[in-house]
Amino acid sequence: MAKKVDDLGRGRSQAVHRALKRAILDQALSPGSKLPEDSIGERLGVSRTLVREALVRLSEEGLVDLRPNKGATVARPTLEEGRNLFLTRMALERLVVETLAGKLTKEQIDILAAHIAAEDAEKEHATSIRLAGEFHTMLAQMTNNASLIRYVNELVARSSLILALYGRPHSSDCAVSEHQELLDSLIAGKAEDASKLMAHHLDSITTRALLPREDDRNIKDVLTAYAAAEGLA
Numbered sequence: 001m002a003k004k005v006d007d008l009g010r011g012r013s014q015a016v017h018r019a020l021k022r023a024i025l026d027q028a029l030s031p032g033s034k035l036p037e038d039s040i041g042e043r044l045g046v047s048r049t050l051v052r053e054a055l056v057r058l059s060e061e062g063l064v065d066l067r068p069n070k071g072a073t074v075a076r077p078t079l080e081e082g083r084n085l086f087l088t089r090m091a092l093e094r095l096v097v098e099t100l101a102g103k104l105t106k107e108q109i110d111i112l113a114a115h116i117a118a119e120d121a122e123k124e125h126a127t128s129i130r131l132a133g134e135f136h137t138m139l140a141q142m143t144n145n146a147s148l149i150r151y152v153n154e155l156v157a158r159s160s161l162i163l164a165l166y167g168r169p170h171s172s173d174c175a176v177s178e179h180q181e182l183l184d185s186l187i188a189g190k191a192e193d194a195s196k197l198m199a200h201h202l203d204s205i206t207t208r209a210l211l212p213r214e215d216d217r218n219i220k221d222v223l224t225a226y227a228a229a230e231g232l233a
Helices: 002-025 037-044 048-060 079-100 106-121 125-141 146-166 172-188 191-206 219-229
Strands: 064-067 071-074
Touching: 002 037, 002 048, 002 125, 002 146, 002 219, 037 048, 037 219, 048 064, 079 125, 079 146, 079 172, 079 191, 106 125, 106 172, 125 146, 125 172, 172 191
Parallel strands: none
Antiparallel strands: 064 071
C-alpha cells in the first residue's frame, strides 16, 4: 500500500513538472513571470510540497530561478548568456549529427520525417519554437549517449527562454527546410555537410534579437489547459 501511495505521489509530482515545463516552453509563462506556489498548487490541485519539488527540478534544468525569501520566477537569461548557450549547443549538436550520419534506422527516419511534417503544419509561433526544439532533442535521443542527451535537452529547453526574450519572429518555413536538409544529409551519411548545416542553423538563431516582451497574465488562467492535459485539477 505504501509503495502505491509513493508511486501516486511521484506520478503527480512528475505531472506538475511536465505541466509547468510545457507552459514555460510554450511561452505561456514568460521569462521573469512569478511562480507562486499557492496559486500553482490551487490551479493544479496539488500540495505546495509537490509544486516546490517541481520548481526545484525546473531550477536544476535552468528554466526557473529560485531566490531565498523572494520565491520562484521563470528564468530570465541575459542576451550574453544566450549567445554562450548557443555556442555550447553548436559544439554538442555537431557531435550529435556526426554520431548519427549514415546510421539512422528506417523507423528513426520515419519519426523525424513525421515531426518535420508537424512543424510544417504548425502556424502558432510559440508552438513552432517548441516543436523546433523537440526536433533537436529527438536527434540527441537517437545517439543513445546519456550525457549528450542530458545536456542537449537542458540547453534546448533553456533556448526557448532565449527565443521568448530575444527571438525575432521568423518564417517557420525556413526552420523546417533547414531541418529537412539536416535529415537528408544524415540519411545520405554526409557527416561534414550535416555538421556545417547544424552550425549554420544554430548560428542563424543567435542573430535574431528583439526587446523583451511584457506579460501580465494571471498564472491560474495560463495553467488551466496544462492542468487538464496532465490530468490534474
